[in-house]
Amino acid sequence: MGLEEIQVPFVTTTLNAVIKWGRKNSLFPMPFGVACCAIEMMSTLASRFDLARFGAEVIRFSPRQADLMIVSGRICIKTMPVLYNIWEQMPEPKWCISMGACASSGGLFDTYTMVQGVDRFIPVDVYIPGCPPRPESLIDAVMKIQELIDKGQSKSKSVRPKIDSKYEYEI
Numbered sequence: 001m002g003l004e005e006i007q008v009p010f011v012t013t014t015l016n017a018v019i020k021w022g023r024k025n026s027l028f029p030m031p032f033g034v035a036c037c038a039i040e041m042m043s044t045l046a047s048r049f050d051l052a053r054f055g056a057e058v059i060r061f062s063p064r065q066a067d068l069m070i071v072s073g074r075i076c077i078k079t080m081p082v083l084y085n086i087w088e089q090m091p092e093p094k095w096c097i098s099m100g101a102c103a104s105s106g107g108l109f110d111t112y113t114m115v116q117g118v119d120r121f122i123p124v125d126v127y128i129p130g131c132p133p134r135p136e137s138l139i140d141a142v143m144k145i146q147e148l149i150d151k152g153q154s155k156s157k158s159v160r161p162k163i164d165s166k167y168e169y170e171i
Helices: 015-024 035-043 079-089 100-105 135-151
Strands: 029-033 070-071 096-101 126-128
Touching: 015 135, 029 035, 029 079, 029 096, 035 070, 035 096, 035 135, 070 135, 079 135, 096 100, 126 135
Parallel strands: 029 070, 070 096, 096 126
Antiparallel strands: none
C-alpha cells in the first residue's frame, strides 16, 4: 500500500489547461470580408500559406459555430448593425481580428458613410495594419490570438465600446 511504480506512462494536467489547448489549436474563424483584404484572407487559406497548420482550418459562415471573427475591409454605416448582430450571436469566449487599414481606422475612406474603425462597436483583440495586409500578417494575428487564449484573455468580456452619438441608429 505504499508508493508503487506505474508501468504505463501517463500525463497529468488540469482541465483548464486541456480546454485552453483545445481552443488554441481549433479556432473556427467567421470571415466578414467586404473588400480587397478579403482576397488576401482567401489566399491565406490556400495551399501556399496554409492557415490550417496554425489551427484555423475550418471557416464557419455561421456565427453560432465560430469563435474568431475576422473583419476585413471597409464597413459602411448601414452594414454595422448586421456585423454587430453577427458578433452578438457568437458564443463566448470569442475574439476579433481587425484586418487592414479600412477595418481598423476607416483607411482612406474618411466619409460620413463609413465606420472609422470597427472597434467603435466591437471589441477588437488584434489589429493588422496595411492596405491590404500580407497573408503572413494574418497568420501572425492568428498566432497572437492563440497567445491570448493561452493567457485566458479576451476583450469581448470587457466593457463594450461607447457608440458615437453621430450615428443615427441604436445597436
